[in-house]
Amino acid sequence: MNIRHLSFRLLQVYVEVIRSGTVSAAARALYLTQPTVSLQLKRLGEAVGEALFDTVEGRLVPTLAGHELYGAACDVLGRFDDFAGFLEQARGGHAGHIRICVVTTAKYVLPRLLGPFARQYPGIQVTLSVGNRARVLERFERQEDDIYLFSHPPAGELVHAARLLKNPLQMIAPADHWAAGMAGLPFSSLRDERFLVREPGSATRMMFEAWLSGQGMELGHAMQIESNEAIRLSVASGLGLSVISAHTLQEGREGLAVLDVRGFPLESNWYLVARRDRRLPYAARELVRFIGRHAPEFIEPEWIHPDIEQLAERFINATAH
Numbered sequence: 001m002n003i004r005h006l007s008f009r010l011l012q013v014y015v016e017v018i019r020s021g022t023v024s025a026a027a028r029a030l031y032l033t034q035p036t037v038s039l040q041l042k043r044l045g046e047a048v049g050e051a052l053f054d055t056v057e058g059r060l061v062p063t064l065a066g067h068e069l070y071g072a073a074c075d076v077l078g079r080f081d082d083f084a085g086f087l088e089q090a091r092g093g094h095a096g097h098i099r100i101c102v103v104t105t106a107k108y109v110l111p112r113l114l115g116p117f118a119r120q121y122p123g124i125q126v127t128l129s130v131g132n133r134a135r136v137l138e139r140f141e142r143q144e145d146d147i148y149l150f151s152h153p154p155a156g157e158l159v160h161a162a163r164l165l166k167n168p169l170q171m172i173a174p175a176d177h178w179a180a181g182m183a184g185l186p187f188s189s190l191r192d193e194r195f196l197v198r199e200p201g202s203a204t205r206m207m208f209e210a211w212l213s214g215q216g217m218e219l220g221h222a223m224q225i226e227s228n229e230a231i232r233l234s235v236a237s238g239l240g241l242s243v244i245s246a247h248t249l250q251e252g253r254e255g256l257a258v259l260d261v262r263g264f265p266l267e268s269n270w271y272l273v274a275r276r277d278r279r280l281p282y283a284a285r286e287l288v289r290f291i292g293r294h295a296p297e298f299i300e301p302e303w304i305h306p307d308i309e310q311l312a313e314r315f316i317n318a319t320a321h
Helices: 008-020 023-030 034-048 064-091 104-108 111-120 133-141 203-214 228-236 246-251 282-298 308-318
Strands: 053-056 059-062 096-103 124-131 147-150 159-166 169-174 194-197 221-224 241-245 256-258 269-275
Touching (some): 008 034, 023 034, 096 133, 104 124, 104 246, 111 124, 124 133, 133 147, 147 282, 228 241, 228 256, 241 246
Antiparallel strands (some): 147 269, 159 269
């Protein structure tokens, strides 16, 4: 058999002839002329190199080779029908695979959206990676994911970012700290305290250092800790003070006090980020649309930008090329 001479159309015609029993019936079903169907059958027989039909009482009945070809043709066409159905689902955002990479602080809020999304779209697989800002930047450069969540997005012409959620940075201290409960503290009264800070490149650290620079101040004593959980526990144990995302406190604030310091909380945001040189998959677009429409149902209203749905749609339109 010369398989190169086979085509989907030949197989479709053959399957319809077997099911209809006559060339004329198959021609009517396929909206073709009888000579066209007969020619297609002739080409198919030449490609296979075997007789495919016997005529029994005016009907075309497949030979042994014809019967096997019929099974193979049904299998191939059925698989491509399934594929067409998958494409229809995928284009509607109901099937596919989304790869997401988020900075560590975002792990406290994004799962609250992914859970309901997964229940509504069970046909979509989600792979979630979490890392510090440096690691997320590396994955962005290597194009390992579809969408990213940054609190301080990268710059450059290949970056498309949309501000979706607020990420206020608060100053925390041990619950029994002398400044707990005091109102309107100037930072100068705390500058000699030990501050626990994230690693260089952390967006939280960058924001805090930029604020300090704007105030013309710097820390007297800093200790680096590369984990929000470790910072939270260390502050509670009395090791020092820290500036941390308010979202991390949702996981526990036992032994902690949020200080009322002038200029705090620092205004920060989470940005949804994608590459401009890469088309956003249908499933990822549906996730962004879901966030825009349903975030208020699962996240505290004060952390959501009032125009989040419009921002999400603009993000989709800019990355759907």
